[in-house]
Structures are given as C-alpha cells and as structure tokens.
Amino acid sequence: MALLPPLDDAALGPDARAVFDDIRQSRQTDYVNDFWRVLAHDPPTLARIWAGAKQVMAPGALDPLVKELVYIAVSVTNNCEYCIHSHTAAARGKGMSEAQFRELMAVVALANETNRLANGYRIDVDERFRSPLA
Amino acid sequence: MALLPPLDDAALGPDARAVFDDIRQSRQTDYVNDFWRVLAHDPPTLARIWAGAKQVMAPGALDPLVKELVYIAVSVTNNCEYCIHSHTAAARGKGMSEAQFRELMAVVALANETNRLANGYRIDVDERFRSPLA
Amino acid sequence: MALLPPLDDAALGPDARAVFDDIRQSRQTDYVNDFWRVLAHDPPTLARIWAGAKQVMAPGALDPLVKELVYIAVSVTNNCEYCIHSHTAAARGKGMSEAQFRELMAVVALANETNRLANGYRIDVDERFRSPLA
Amino acid sequence: MALLPPLDDAALGPDARAVFDDIRQSRQTDYVNDFWRVLAHDPPTLARIWAGAKQVMAPGALDPLVKELVYIAVSVTNNCEYCIHSHTAAARGKGMSEAQFRELMAVVALANETNRLANGYRIDVDERFRSPLA
Amino acid sequence: MALLPPLDDAALGPDARAVFDDIRQSRQTDYVNDFWRVLAHDPPTLARIWAGAKQVMAPGALDPLVKELVYIAVSVTNNCEYCIHSHTAAARGKGMSEAQFRELMAVVALANETNRLANGYRIDVDERFRSPLA
Amino acid sequence: MALLPPLDDAALGPDARAVFDDIRQSRQTDYVNDFWRVLAHDPPTLARIWAGAKQVMAPGALDPLVKELVYIAVSVTNNCEYCIHSHTAAARGKGMSEAQFRELMAVVALANETNRLANGYRIDVDERFRSPLA
Secondary structure, three states: OOOOOOOOHHHOOHHHHHHHHHHHHHHOOOOOOHHHHHHOOOHHHHHHHHHHHHHHHOOOOOOHHHHHHHHHHHHHHHOOHHHHHHHHHHHHHOOOOHHHHHHHHHHHHHHHHHHHHHHHOOOOOOHHHOOOOO | OOOOOOOOHHHOOHHHHHHHHHHHHHHOOOOOOHHHHHHOOOHHHHHHHHHHHHHHOOOOOOOHHHHHHHHHHHHHHHOOHHHHHHHHHHHHHOOOOHHHHHHHHHHHHHHHHHHHHHHHOOOOOOHHHOOOOO | OOOOOOOOHHHOOHHHHHHHHHHHHHHOOOOOOHHHHHHOOOHHHHHHHHHHHHHHOOOOOOOHHHHHHHHHHHHHHHOOHHHHHHHHHHHHHOOOOHHHHHHHHHHHHHHHHHHHHHHHOOOOOOHHHOOOOO | OOOOOOOOHHHOOHHHHHHHHHHHHHHOOOOOOHHHHHHOOOHHHHHHHHHHHHHHOOOOOOOHHHHHHHHHHHHHHHOOHHHHHHHHHHHHHOOOOHHHHHHHHHHHHHHHHHHHHHHHOOOOOOHHHOOOOO | OOOOOOOOHHHOOHHHHHHHHHHHHHHOOOOOOHHHHHHOOOHHHHHHHHHHHHHHOOOOOOOHHHHHHHHHHHHHHHOOHHHHHHHHHHHHHOOOOHHHHHHHHHHHHHHHHHHHHHHHOOOOOOHHHOOOOO | OOOOOOOOHHHOOHHHHHHHHHHHHHHOOOOOOHHHHHHOOOHHHHHHHHHHHHHHOOOOOOOHHHHHHHHHHHHHHHOOHHHHHHHHHHHHHOOOOHHHHHHHHHHHHHHHHHHHHHHHOOOOOOHHHOOOOO
16 A cells, blocks of 8 residues: 555645646546656656656667667666556557567666676776776 | 686686587687686586576577576676676677666666665555466 | 564563563563564564664654654655655654655655766766765 | 776867856856766767756756765666775765765665575565555 | 466476476475466466476575575575475475574574665675675 | 775774674674765664674574575676675675576566566566465
8 A cells, every 4th residue: 555645636736737638648548557656746856857758768879679679677676566567558559569578578687687796796897898888 | 806817718628618519509600718717627517507598598589688687687786806707798789878877777777766765665566467477 | 474473472481571571661662563572583683673773763862753864764765665654653653744755755855856867867976075074 | 097098178069068068057167077077978868868867867756865875876786996986076066974874875775685585585575565656 | 465376287388398297296295376376377487497496496406495594594585475485385395493493583583684784874895805705 | 985084993993993893793804894984974874774784694593694695686686896896805705606697686676677678578576475474
C-alpha cells in the first residue's frame, strides 16, 4: 500500500490538475496512472517530474521505443517493480515485441554479470577506450 | 591495478587462444581488450562469457547499437567504470552519435530518479500494467 | 513470509529477553517490532545490532529526526520495503511532517539522478572539492 | 577523464550561459564546478537539472543542510565519488561540522547493514507500520 | 505475476525440453522450478543460463555449498526475492544449517555496512593490499 | 584522497589506542590498515565496527575463509574498491587459492546475472521455496 494514496481527479488542486491535463493531452488517453496520482500530493514535484519525463522521453536522437527499453533496463537493474511494469506496458504500446523484451532481458542480465567481473578483478580501462567521445 | 594482470598472447594456453582467435575474427580486429586478457586466467569463464556475449549482443529483434546503449545504461546504473568506457567505445564504433550518448545519459538519470519515487512512496502497480506481455 | 518466523516473548531465551527489555525501556513502549523478533533467532546478532542502532541513532551532533530521514533515504535507494515502512513510522513518531517526507523523497530522487550523470559522464572531482574536511 | 571535457565559459552557447549566470547568482560565487561544465554539452539537460536542483535543494520543510546530508547519504550508498566530494563540500559550506559528517557516515553504514538483514530474512512489514502517513 | 507465465512441460519445444531433461537428470528430481519455466519462453537464453549455472556451481576449488552461500549473499545485497528463496532452498538441500544461514546474514550485513564506511570516507587502498594475487 | 586522513599511532586518543591494541593482538600483526586509521577519527564507531567485525568474522558455523569469500562477494556486487582489495588480501592470508578466487568471481557474476532475470521477468517464488528454514 502506497504511503500516500493515489488521488482521484476530484481531489486535485489547480496545479496538479494542469499537469494531469497535459498528461492526458500528450498521451492521448484519459487514463492517468497511479505514479502521477501519488505524486499529486506534491504538485511542484509532480510538475517537475512530468516536465522532465516529457522532455527526456520525447523523440530526439534516440527514438521513443529505444528510450523505453533503456528505462526498463535501469528499472530491472534497480529492481523497481512499479517501473518495470509501467514501462514494459509503455514499451508495448510503442511497438515492443515479446522477442524484443526477451532480448532486452538477456542484455541487461549479461551486463550485470560482466560489470561484476570487471569490478571484481579491478580491470584497468584500456588506454584506447579512455576518450571515445572526444 | 587489476588483481590478476592482463595476459599477453604468448602466455595463453590453447583454450584461451581459441577464444582470442574467435574474438579477433568476430570483431575483425587484431585488438583484444584487457577484459578478455584478465579473464584469460580462467579459460572456462573466458569461453563462457565470450560465447554469451557473442550470442546476446548479436543482431536479433534488437539491433546491436540498441544493445550497446542498454549495456551502457546498466553499467552507469551500477557504476562500472571499465564497462562504461569499453561499451561507449563499442557503441561509438557501431555509430552512436554524441547526441545519442547525451540523450542516453538523460534517460538513465531520469529512470534512476523515478525508480526511487516509485519505491520510496511504495506505489502499487496499476492493475492494467500487470500483464503487458501475456 | 519471513525465512524464520518472528518469535513471541514466550519463545525468547534470556539473552534475547534482555535485549527486548532494553528495547522496551529505551523506546518507552511495550511494542517490539518484527525486525527484532526475527533477529531473536540469533541472539548475538540481535544484541549487536540493537546496541549499534541505539548508539548510532541517539541524539548527538545530528538530531534523531535527521538521522531517521537519512535512514529512509538509504532504504529508498536500496529499496528495502521493511525499512522504508518502519523508519517512516519512526520518523513520524519523532515529528516528521508529511511535507518533510515529500521533500525527502524529492531529494533522494534527485540525488539518484545526478549520481548517474556524474558517474555516466565520468566527471573528475574538482580540485577544490578533494579535501573539504581536512 | 570525463567522456566529454568540462567547457570553459568561452565555449558556452547562449542557453548554457544563461544557466551559468543563474548558478553564479544563486550561489553568490563566480565558481562553477565541473559537473555543470560537462552537462553544458547538453543545454536542455543542463537547464533541467539545474532548475530541479534549485527547486529541490531550496529551504522548505527541510532545511538546506539536512538536504545536503540526505544527498551525501544517497551518494555514499551508490558510491558516486564525484557527488560525495561535491556535496560534502556543499554541506561544509552550509555549516556541517566534522562531527556531523562522522555521525552521518555511521547512520548510512548502519542503514545499509539493517537493510540487508530485513531483506535477507524477508521480514514482513508489521501491520502498524503500513500506513504511517495516511 | 510474472510478465510471461511459467510454461508447462506440454508447452515446451524441443530445445527447451532438452534443457529440462538435463536439469532433471543433473538434479536427480522431476521438479523444475519456475525460473526455468519462465526462461523457457526464450530457449537460447534458457540453454545458455542453464549451461552457465551448471558449469559455475559445480564442485571445483570451492565446494557447492560455499557457492550457494555466495549466491545468497549477492541476492540479498541486490534484494532479489526469488533468488533468496530459491538459493536458500538449494543451500538447505546441500546441508546448510540454520546456524550457517544466520551467520551468513550477519556477514552480508556487516559487509554492506563497512562497504559504505570505506566508500563514504573515500579511504585509499593500502599499498600492501594492491596486489594480493600477483 | 580520504576525506579524513589515516591517523598515525601518535595521534590516537586512549579509546582508539585500546581498539588498535586489540586489532594487533587479535590479528597477531603490528600492521593496522587504513580503514581503521580513518575510523579512528570517530572512536565510538571504530570500537563498534571492530567489535562487530571480530564477532561476525570469527570461526563459528561457517569457517573464517568462507566468511571472507562472502565478504568479497558483497564488496564486488557493491563495487567497494577498498573492501575488494583488503578482503582479497585477508582471504589470501587465510588460504584462498587463486583458483578459488576465480571461481568466486564466476559465482558472483552469475548471481548478478540471474538476479536480473528473476527480477526483470517478475518471477513469482515457487510455493515449495517459501519456507526453506521453518
């Protein structure tokens, strides 16, 4: 049970209501999930997180489905049950196939494995890998 | 300094050498990075991890660049310095632009943030998110 | 279901009973929560953890409510469901307002986000930050 | 070495410059640390993270020093070297004593310990802890 | 509820069936637990993970019970509920006593505590600890 | 560089000195490593953590080398550089072979991998695994 209950629309003040309106319009659905309904207890955080999510998850150099896959990867690594479920649903809505989900899980698992081999053996970074973006 | 030193080619036994040959052929480069040179102290693990990486990171339902991005996302979440550098280099080699890297970082950061909001407030999973793949 | 069941008072040996007596006296309540009732299967650990908690969480340079907030922050970052609930209750008992809880969640979330930006970009520590306490 | 180099003021575009101006004014110092100078490669993220930090870390129901302590607690739990150093310096600037820092470390360590006892034994949440804020 | 349902034997294709046969023969039991029944949706991953587990968990320089204890230690640190339960059962089957489990929990908890003291104070590695295996 | 410098023997007060004496006697060596020399800034924490380590790591139902292996497993999972180095040295001193270390790394890596498969697919715990110790 959430520490603060999800708020019904009727319980929203004007600031939270404005965010909900934008969620509905952006997503083209009347459904607002409980993540936002709990954050609605804290309208400045609700507004900040929604604005951030809208900016970060928008189409850009990476397409929205890839961003959802990355989101799931982080959520699985951190074991956030809510986030795994909600972003798997979101990815599904953006076209993720079951085969893509299975491959995603395999990559996440492998990365978690090799992260520990590299950290456990304390392997130094190869000189040539040091500045890949510069 | 690694707990076990990276092995030169001359120090490899036949099992490790066979893996290195496959790494070189698969990647079409003579360069074998230190991750594999340290694992070469343990040939069965070297062989197992290389075979796994080759299988998991191959083109499939997800393309190889997307898999590298997911790999980086996990490595950043876990703070694996070696893996961030080596897979950023790998992603660069597969065409990742600097803009894509920046967006990737933004998504990883946002997911780590919202994971804690969902977990901290103990938000229950919406009924409609429970079975997205079934 | 816990791997070992919480022990009733009647099931306690003398060492565990002495710890429970101290918990009750220190907290000025008859209620002993299940964390201690499960640890009671291992009296030396029960005694050590209770003595540690009593020492660490006592008023000192930081006041007890601040310590509870820090405790919750760690528990949210690690996703310890039991600890989030029990220490939110403890913080509430020490005067934490709902507004303080909401701000705490926002700080925890932000820190988890910026931790990954700093780690992901591999940002070097500014020279002037290296010795803030010396 | 950071994956993207910290940017000098001369290298900033107008959007990043505006954020730097606000950082300088808000903090009443000319010094802008490298976290922001690296994020300056991505002006929308720079602007978003700075605005978030300014909002979240401002005085509110919790005072700014307490927020810094919570920030450090998260950063230690996640092992973010940059963040531990920069926020310890920030906390120092807001009046944190060395004794407070030492107590903070003790609380963070204890919470990480008891988190694993609770999770490892799979202890169920006491009924009375379930709704501390409702 | 799992994102993909555990598969009954009747639903297995030949590749997954071959893995299940090997699990049954290796473990000398007809029971195949749901971890494998969910992975059976992805036969290459099922085969790879099972082969890896069989290789890694086999008797070697470390005995199988010690390996199970290590597995539990990691699973508690990461808070993997499924893995804690399944590997505690496995360790029990290999002779783990309740006293051993309690000591294991104490070590895991202590290590998580001291990890944060070392990371939080940013303690440099003693020169003499740098090359313990070389 | 540590946030507080390791203290020389000459800088110790009587409480810290008593702990150092016990460390030296218990370990039968004059060498006291920097973990304790940094904690010496906080004598109550120094005394508490040393007493805890002495109790928890002592021979019991698990032998001391197994406890060191578990300690390393946790430290690798959390990426505590100091702890990996110091406890690998400790394990080495208690007889850990290089082959045992390599197997340990393989188990830690595998567990981190399968933890994410179990968490990512949200696999429910098998009924028969629920009460392995009761």
